[in-house]
Amino acid sequence: MAPQIPIHQSLSRRRVLSALIAAAGGTVLAACGQQSAPAPGQPAGGAQPTTTGAEAKPTGVSGGAPVAPTATIPAGAKVVTFWIPWGQPERQKWVEDWGAKFRDKYPDQALKMEFVGFANMRQRWIAAQQAGQMPEVLSTTFPELGSAFIAGATERADDVVKDLGGNTFFLDAPLSAWQYQGAYFGLPLYVFPRMFYYRKDLYEAKGLKPPTDWDSWYQSAKALTQAPDRWGSSLAPSDHSPEVIDYLMRGQGSSMFDKDGKVQLGTPEGEAAVDMFARLVKDTGPQGMANYTEDDQVKLFISKEVGSVITWPALLQWVAQQAPQHVPHLGAILPPGKSARPKPVTTNIGFALGKGSKNLDGARKYLSFIMQDEPNLAFLHSIAGVFPVTRSLAASPRFPEHPILKQYPEVVKTSLEASNDGIEGGYLNGFNATNQLALTTTPGLPEMMQAIVLENAPVKQAVDEQVKRMNAAIAQARR
């Protein structure tokens, strides 16, 4: 018996190994089989007709990102993969609904939506670019898409812009931002201005008028402040400090960067802007304001007696839903300038075409389709607080007919005017490869403001240090 044991063992091991190899081989074959007949949940897949069943459903996972439910992808359809930044169900439903209508118009095309989110878009496009797996269409912020274009991750969008009608179709300011070295690196979808929102009732109760310059701005905010029950302003040096500082610089006829991308923060206008910002934070807001996020400052404005805030128009919806008693009292103006009317600071969201994606023809058709009035208006109405970039919708009486926007006719009118005229914060002189890097140094503009507000760092010293960091970031990029 003894000699049989090793024979038995060796046979058993070999069998185990053979079984494992066979299983691994089978798995590889199965995987290869799937590749030749891609499931709808797979990335891109684009122009190659699928051979799966007509009603195959997405798997729910694609490229490691959560996939919002998309319409079924029929056999033989060319797929337009669309990375969306919006987590809101209303906007995802818009993508789905108009994706179905797009398919009705172009039966050989199908839209596949993937939710990526604003916060994760950068990681996704960088990874996808390295892997050669860019989607046909992606949507996110203007600086992000500009960076993706410089990095070679996206295509020129000139032909789509031209097909749509260029300047006759889009508003001048929202479209002009999307150019870099003569090329359109994307096209706008919507825009929203940062406005100075104020409580008319609080101002009137104190016999104050909306501010018209820096002096009246500071004095009125100070007059309204009765800590800890009432605050003159809710203005935080948060992630959006660059926009506020740029606003304050524009209000003196300057801006954060000149036309060559040179940092202007160290100029007298820059220092005055930082000083004004710091005084408003320190003297007219609550103690913790220096480390509030934008969300915190908006919540404060909604939930307490606060005179003013500079923020985005999503505020309109939040006030209507969470503090409807304030709706009749909400006013909006451009933040006052010191010596000049500031050019409005806007945030721009748009589309870009993924470089190397397989169905660019379908992507162009989709963008041309989705920018038409009906789908575009449906998007703008999916969540109130974003404004049109096309001439027809900006002039259309249908746009302000949204149930929430209707409650604020004056605010909407002012915001529309600002949208039509505004330029992204930090990019008054056009898109520049290094502006974004200079705006996001570590430590950055928010930390500079915190050093001034919390640790009483002298403005000039804090600004000089920040300018040094910004110039280092630019030099690093131009190495």
Place this chain on the structure above:
Amino acid sequence: MATRAVARPTRVTGGLRLGALVDRHFMWIGLAPAALCLLLVLVYPVLANTAYAFTNKSFLFQDTSFVGLKNYFDVLSDEVYGFWAALRVSLIWTFGTVAMQFLLGMGAALLLNQEVAGQRFFRVLLLVPWAFPVIVYAMIWRWMLNDQGGVITWLAVALGLMPEPVFLLGQPTTALPAVMGVAVWYGYPFMAASLLAGMQSINSEYYEVARIEGASTWQQFWHVTLAFLRPVIVVVLVLRTIWVFNAFELIYLLTRGGPNGATLTLPVLAYNLGWQQFLPGKAATVSVLMLLVLALAAIAYFRALAAQREVEHG
């Protein structure tokens, strides 16, 4: 026939040889897939990261080139990168948090090791912090610490501990202790559970002998409990030190490294350099330096453990 007679044994011999080879190296063959996976998911990223640290790679510009030690010189010598300040914050954050987690975990484990009513309930309760995703509890803590109606701030003012509402996460002097407090709340149950498991493996006879010898409660704790727990303590301290040193989400969600850099640790700095500044070369440099710091910590811990064993075994 002759040819076949020769050829046949040759094939059999070859098959046997292969079989014998498989038998001899079966363990390595069996381990190979797992080792390959480890190489791919662990070793490759570390090597790639180390390689990036010697380049000027940018996510924005394509022209990557070898720059030698320039990234190290830049990060270590140029204050615009804030490495030394971040290292200081990282060390305070790590050692302060781990020490507090350990002390609290030890206290909880000692309490739960007693025969008391509701012992099981309290043991389950210990795991509650682990039931929440970091995003949820970070937001809840942020609200509780808010100066405009946060319950902790309100309580502190009501009890006279604060003269006026202060946003603890918003002050350079209090932000780091506040973030550490949240990390202690989240991390001490791991310490407690690990130490409790260690305590329950100590034979009760040792305590009986100690009592017979006249040992006080403190002496029993010091000479029996701690002596037997030492290997567990070293392991949990090493693990927690590594985890806490590398922690990113909690700090980022609570303060994003602010205010004014008060909570800017090395992982947050690496993230900012890599994903905000598009400088993976610099971010990789910071992470390699982090690896060196952690390696030093791990070596120190394991030397302490080895020295202890030598003492124990004469």
